[in-house]
Amino acid sequence: MANIEIDAPGTSQLFIGNEAIARGALEAGIGFAAAYPGTPSSEILGSLAQIAKKMNIYAEWSINEKVAMEAAAGASYAGIRSLAAMKQNGINVVSDFLANLVMSGTGKGGLVLVSCDDPSAISSSNEQDTRPIAKWLDIPLVEPGDFQEAKDMTKWLFDLAEELGTLCMLRSVTRIAHARGNVKLGELPNKQQKAYFEQIHDLKNVMPTRYIPIPSPVRHLFLHAKMDKALEKFESSLFNRYIGPDRADLLIITCGSCWLYSQDAIEALKLRDRVGILKLGTLWPLPEKFVMEHLNKSDKVLFVEEIDPFLERSVMELGGSFPPKAIRPTFYGKRSGHINAYGELNPDMVIKAVSTILGLTYKARDADYGKKAEAVAKSNVPERSMTFCAGCPHRATFWSIKNALKLDGHDGVVTGDIGCYSMALGPAGFFQVRTMHCMGAGVGVANGLGKLGQFGFNQPVLAVVGDSTFYHATIPALINGIYNQSNFILIILDNSATAMTGFQPHPGTGMTAMGEPTKVISMEALCRSLGARVEVCDPFDLNNTTAILLEMMAEGGGAKVAIMRRQCELVRAKKEKPPYKVRVDAERCIGEACGCDRLCTRIFLCPGLIWDKKTGKSKVDEVICNGCGVCVDVCPQGAIIKEAA
Amino acid sequence: MTKKQLMKDPLNLVITGVGGQGNVMISLIIGNAFVRDGYIVTVGETYGASQRGGPVMSHMRISKETQYSPFIPDGCADIILGMEPVETLRMLGRYGNPRVITIINPRPIYSIDVTGGHAEYPDLDKLVEIVKELSAQTWIINATEEAQKMGSPMFANAILIGALIGSGVLPLDKKSVEPVLRETFPKEIEANLVAFNKGIKFVKS
Incomplete structure (x- = not known):
């Protein structure tokens, strides 16, 4: 991650959007930041945490998004500018608190929520758009259109949040959050902050320092007044602007990364003189007057936004207040089918929409070349499915799960959730996982399945969760299972890191976000204290792991816990050399004649093992192999050899 | 070397390979060198879930004028730096054009679809020929092989950066890149500089 604390005002740095947001928070004089890791949001807290001590701020990885937001609100109540950051799914986790927070108001320190959405769910279980929550709960909402704005807007949003006394939200998407661009730095503040929760003890006048959502109608009225004030600011905000001719053949209304795509499209089509772009940075409350002033620029309006038709619907609602004889532009967008209402967009999609509306043809490259390039790529480029890394403990765990379920013979069911281990839905985990929803959902689903004995259900139920997920979202579900005596095995894939999002620490690691040692919250001690039987396995020991799972399935009874403990291979490989040198003994490998159906390369599918077509034998790819040696126990012929490296 | 101009504005550079090879690292080094030389750079990358063995690509847009999209x-690619051969072809299929310049590391990384027998990896010589045919100019740099001789396949990244700089297709010289390399690899800087210089040499020979 970049050095976001560099004290060089006026210089340009190459920052990802998340670093720009973190820098904006620093320039705003933030004192407190909390988050739960989630792609594409993780680097906001990550980059703040790495400089927190140096900059005398506090940053934490919270156990989940709700606690992160609540902790940040606590800091706001004591006068400290604070921030909570999360991915789109986190907004659901925190929404119950948000619905109360908007009523109670925030403290003297400005409070900002950053939500990073993941159109196309590139690293998510869904592609939920979080902008509607701003409309739903009355939260002032902004969205940066580039990297510079990500910084500048964040800084400005703290001022606004503090002035209004309400939570303000910044929405970003993957192609801003995780893309890199130029950011010109501003000044860093140099002031000591003092935290104090002010209280008025006069019982006749306690309301101003009571952060409570009641009496609800009165608080609701206050909130609307704050939104009116936000609207006033938004109407004149420089984050909203129009570029293009005074009278345009087409007006594009856009926000976020789609602002960049729209500019690319107009440039590619050479339509600067014909098409105007109305770029909105303040999205809710919608700056109605500003939008109305520009709507008459053209009789055709195209909405370019990811994912839901948020601006499209909001502007169309505004259309309802047009005078009866007003000329109404024709609206194009998701409703008309010119822009997809799913998945992320890109410049080509905008080029296509604009060309269709204006009846233009666009050709990026020579047609014959294009046909040839597409055809040879299609016929020569093989698929490249996602898989676990070479040496990943999850592959070993799912190998044992697969074998234990087969040996048990009762058609056992594996429920799961989101994490690297979601790949167990496919060939990486031998297609073992049958359900996947939000974090921890597999354990809740297992609770239900595990209570169906009275209906003749006798399939074993195995719920897999990651170690960070265990702390985040499964403890109530486990307690429910023990209390209600549901019959399932909770399998915790403990690789000692929040691996999928960048190896952040969690309560089981003994390390805080700021790199301080802390108490380890032992998952086995916690589960045992609840009365569950707990077994700890080394997933690389395939035989023992399989035997323990089989025995636990046979035992039945209430909820049990099996912990698969082995450090994430990517973390290990950064610190140490491979433990083994692994090779295939070409004498012993008898290839297709073995009868194992190429267990190693067709079924186990570690990318470190390849199939040599010329010799008809398996082979280790020394560039990929991490030397874990697990495949040695997979080969029935004993042809894979490991030697201490 | 003299300061050169961008051959086109924006200059569109694709860096492609397989998750884990070091795409992001290369785009960071090149991107930072450009920003320090006063350019406006946008880098879009696919990583995250595709970190693990999937196809990855970085899109770099380099301009003197404005911030382009990621x-x-x-x-519309001007240059494709391919760390893996079929991934280079995948990019040519979508982003190639008759003017595109490619730099290719011809070391295959087989996908699980290939090892599992569900897909076919093309013959390497044929693959390199196709890449050449679809490019205005192609450099073949045995980066992985040379890096392994140096003790670790990870040095392939510095070799490829060297090749990119040595090829002269970017208006960046050695002096702009070296300080960024030093900051990126503080511990293994000597070996990485050796690799970087090898890359420059390979592309010129």
């Missing part, structure tokens, strides 16, 4: 439009 996606190169289809058919």
Whole structure:
């Protein structure tokens, strides 16, 4: 991650959007930041945490998004500018608190929520758009259109949040959050902050320092007044602007990364003189007057936004207040089918929409070349499915799960959730996982399945969760299972890191976000204290792991816990050399004649093992192999050899 | 070396390979060198879930004028740096055009679809020929092989950066890149500089 604390005002740095947001928070004089890791949001807290001590701020990885937001609100109540950051799914986790927070108001320190959405769910279980929550709960909402704005807007949003006394939200998407661009730095503040929760003890006048959502109608009225004030600011905000001719053949209304795509499209089509772009940075409350002033620029309006038709619907609602004889532009967008209402967009999609509306043809490259390039790529480029890394403990765990379920013979069911281990839905985990929803959902689903004995259900139920997920979202579900005596095995894939999002620490690691040692919250001690039987396995020991799972399935009874403990291979490989040198003994490998159906390369599918077509034998790819040696126990012929490296 | 101009504005550079090879690292080094030389750079990358063995690509847009989007439009790549051969072809299929320049590391990384027998990896010589045919100019740099001789396949990244700089297709010289390399690899800087210089040499020979 970049050095976001560099004290060089006026210089340009190459920052990802998340670093720009973190820098904006620093320039705003933030004192407190909390988050739960989630792609594409993780680097906001990550980059703040790495400089927190140096900059005398506090940053934490919270156990989940709700606690992160609540902790940040606590800091706001004591006068400290604070921030909570999360991915789109986190907004659901925190929404119950948000619905109360908007009523109670925030403290003297400005409070900002950053939500990073993941159109196309590139690293998510869904592609939920979080902008509607701003409309739903009355939260002032902004969205940066580039990297510079990500910084500048964040800084400005703290001022606004503090002035209004309400939570303000910044929405970003993957192609801003995780893309890199130029950011010109501003000044860093140099002031000591003092935290104090002010209280008025006069019982006749306690309301101003009571952060409570009641009496609800009165608080609701206050909130609307704050939104009116936000609207006033938004109407004149420089984050909203129009570029293009005074009278345009087409007006594009856009926000976020789609602002960049729209500019690319107009440039590619050479339509600067014909098409105007109305770029909105303040999205809710919608700056109605500003939008109305520009709507008459053209009789055709195209909405370019990811994912839901948020601006499209909001502007169309505004259309309802047009005078009866007003000329109404024709609206194009998701409703008309010119822009997809799913998945992320890109410049080509905008080029296509604009060309269709204006009846233009666009050709990026020579047609014959294009046909040839597409055809040879299609016929020569093989698929490249996602898989676990070479040496990943999850592959070993799912190998044992697969074998234990087969040996048990009762058609056992594996429920799961989101994490690297979601790949167990496919060939990486031998297609073992049958359900996947939000974090921890597999354990809740297992609770239900595990209570169906009275209906003749006798399939074993195995719920897999990651170690960070265990702390985040499964403890109530486990307690429910023990209390209600549901019959399932909770399998915790403990690789000692929040691996999928960048190896952040969690309560089981003994390390805080700021790199301080802390108490380890032992998952086995916690589960045992609840009365569950707990077994700890080394997933690389395939035989023992399989035997323990089989025995636990046979035992039945209430909820049990099996912990698969082995450090994430990517973390290990950064610190140490491979433990083994692994090779295939070409004498012993008898290839297709073995009868194992190429267990190693067709079924186990570690990318470190390849199939040599010329010799008809398996082979280790020394560039990929991490030397874990697990495949040695997979080969029935004993042809894979490991030697201490 | 003299300061050169961008051959086009924006200059569109695709860096492609397989998750874990070091795409992001290369785009960071090149991107930082450009920003320090006063350019406006946008880098879009696919990583995250595709970190693990999937196809990865970085799109770099380099300009003197404005901040471009993190996606190169289809058919509009100027340079493709391919860390893996079929991934280079995948990019040519979508982003290639008759003017495109390619630098290719011809070391295959087989996908699980190939090892599992569900897909076919093309013959390497034929693959390199196709890449050449679809490019205005192609450099073949045995980066992985040379890096392994140096003790670790990870040095392939510095070799490829060297090749990119040595090829002269970017208006960046050695002096702009070296300080960024030093900051990126503080511990293994000597070996990485050796690799970087090897890359420059390979592309010129």
